[in-house]
Amino acid sequence: MKKIKNWFMSTDNSNRYLAPEMRERVICGEIDGENVMIRKISHTEGRVIHLKNGDKYVLGQIEAGYRKYISDNGWSYDPKNPVKIVSKYTLFEKQ
Numbered sequence: 001m002k003k004i005k006n007w008f009m010s011t012d013n014s015n016r017y018l019a020p021e022m023r024e025r026v027i028c029g030e031i032d033g034e035n036v037m038i039r040k041i042s043h044t045e046g047r048v049i050h051l052k053n054g055d056k057y058v059l060g061q062i063e064a065g066y067r068k069y070i071s072d073n074g075w076s077y078d079p080k081n082p083v084k085i086v087s088k089y090t091l092f093e094k095q
Contacts, residue, residue, distance in 0.1 A: 001048070001058050002057050002058070003058050003060045004027060004057050004058070004059055005031070005060040006062075006063040007059055007060065007062055007066075008028055008062070008063040008066035009026070009027060009083070010037070011023045011024070012024045012037070024040075025041075026039050026041075027049060027057075029063070031057075038057060039051075040052040044081070044083050044084070046080060047059040047080070047081070059083070
């Protein structure tokens with residue numbers, strides 16, 4: 001299973017005609033020194049991200065600036081279960 005380092009959440013902006021609130025959330029980070037964007041998330045189990053195609057990734061260290069952003073915005077963060085799928089468009093909950 002590949003490990004995503006320095007990960008953070010972002011929005012898939014590949015379709016500029018899609019309304020911002022309808023854009024899917026993605027996980028960005030580094031795998032083997034290359035920047036990646038993980039889309040089509042099915043579900044999570046702890047630090048393991050499952051994709052709709054069956055692939056799995058494990059979350060490594062969160063990107064420091066993103067961790068601060070989470071805290072500054074009042075979102076909950078559990079290092080053992082860092083991503084919670086609330087809906088297709090939301091991967092964190094407010095505290």
